[in-house]
Amino acid sequence: EDVANMVAAGEVVERPFNVVKELMENSADAGATRISVVVENGGVGMVRVTDNGRGILPDDLPAALQRFATSKIKNADDVYNVKTFGFRGEALAAISSVSDFSIRSCRKDYDGAEIRIKHGGTPSGVPAPAIEGTTVEVRSLFANVPARLKFFKSFSAEEREIAKFVRFFSVINPNIAIELSINGKNTYTATAGMDMTARAVQVTREKDLVYGESEYEGMKLSFVTSLATVQRYRKDMIIVGVNGRVVKDPSIVQAVVTAYHRMIPDGKFPACAVSLHVDPDKVDVNVHPAKTTVKLLDARDIFSFVHHNIKNRLDDAGH
Ligand code: ADP
Ligand code: MG
Secondary structure, X not given: OHHHHHHHHHHHOOOHHHHHHHHHHHHHHOOOOEEEEEEEHHHOOEEEEEEOOOOOOHHHHHHHOOXXXXXXXXXXXXXXXXXXXXXXXXXXXXXXXXXXXXXXEEXXXXXXXXXXXXOOOOOEEEEEOOOOEEEEEEEOOOOOOHHHHOOXXXXXXXXXXXXXXXXXXXXXXXXXXXXXXXXXXXXXXXXXOOOHHHHHHHHHOOOOEEEEEEEEOOEEEXXXXXXXXXXXXXXXXEEEEEOOEEOXXXXXXXXXXXXXXXXXXXXXXXXXXXXXXXXXXHEEOOOOOOOOEOEEOOHHHHHHHHHHHHHHHHHHOOO
C-alpha cells in the first residue's frame, strides 16, 4: 500500500509545481471563490493552499487521503465523464506519502477536522477550528525520496514555474480571487473584481487586449487577445484553459497563431488567453496524471471555432 502510494506519487507529483496544481484544482472543484497559495523554498520547503470551498465532512476526511478514494467518481463510467478537474482520487494520497502533510477542513454547520501524515506514516487526527473551507499544507516534500530531491538545484526556477501557473490559472478562472506568496512576499494578487481581461492584462503586461466570447454546439469560448502591439519571440503568453483547467494544447495555440497570420511575422507570437468550456465527455483528461495535456475529441471543430472567433474579433478591431 505504502509502496503503491509512493509509486503513484512519482507519477502524480514530479515536482512541487504539481502539488500546487493539484491543490488549486481541488479547491476549484470544491467551488472555492478564494484561493491563497503560500510557497517557501521552491515548494520543497512548503506549499500551503487555503480555500473557502465547500470543505470536507469530518467523517469523510480520512477517506480523502486514500488512493482512488475520490468523491468525484461514482462508478467506472464516470472516469470517462469527468465533470470536475480531478478524477483519479490519488493526488492527496500521493502527496501525503512524500511529504510532511496536513489537511484541515470544515463544512458549513459541521465541526472542523485535521489530519496529519508524515511521509506516508500513520495518519493522526487533530481537532480543528470551524473555519469553512480547506487548508492543505505540504512540508519537506520528497524528504523521504532523496533521488527526487536531488533534482531541485534551483528553487527559484521552480518558484517561477509555480508563479506562472498561478497567474495562468487566475486568467482561466476569473471567478476565483487568488493570492500567491513566495518566501514571505506577496508576489501576485488577482482580486474578485478583476475579470478575465483585467487578469490577462496583468499577467501578459500588455494593455491593448480585447475580449470576445462565443458559443457553438455546446462549446463555449471566452478569449482575451492582443491587438499585437507587442510581439513576442515565444508562445509562452498564449494561455489555454479547458473546462477551467490550464492545459497545454498545441492545436489551440496553433489556432490562435494562424488567426494572426499577416499581422505578425513568422516566428513571433501574440499574447492571448483562450478559455474553452466543452462537454466533459469531449475531453479526456486521462492522458497522464502529471501532464497538463488533454485529449480533445472534435479537435478539428475546436480548432476552427477558436481560429475563426479570434480572427473575426481582430477584423472587427480593424486589423
Ligand atoms: P480527486 O481530486 O481526483 O478526487 P484528490 O486526491 O485530489 O482526488 O482528492 C481526494 C478527495 O478529497 C476529493 O475527491 C475531494 O472529495 C476531497 N478534497 C480534496 N481537496 C479538497 C478541497 N480543497 N475542498 C474540498 N474537498 C477536497
Ligand atoms: Mg484532485
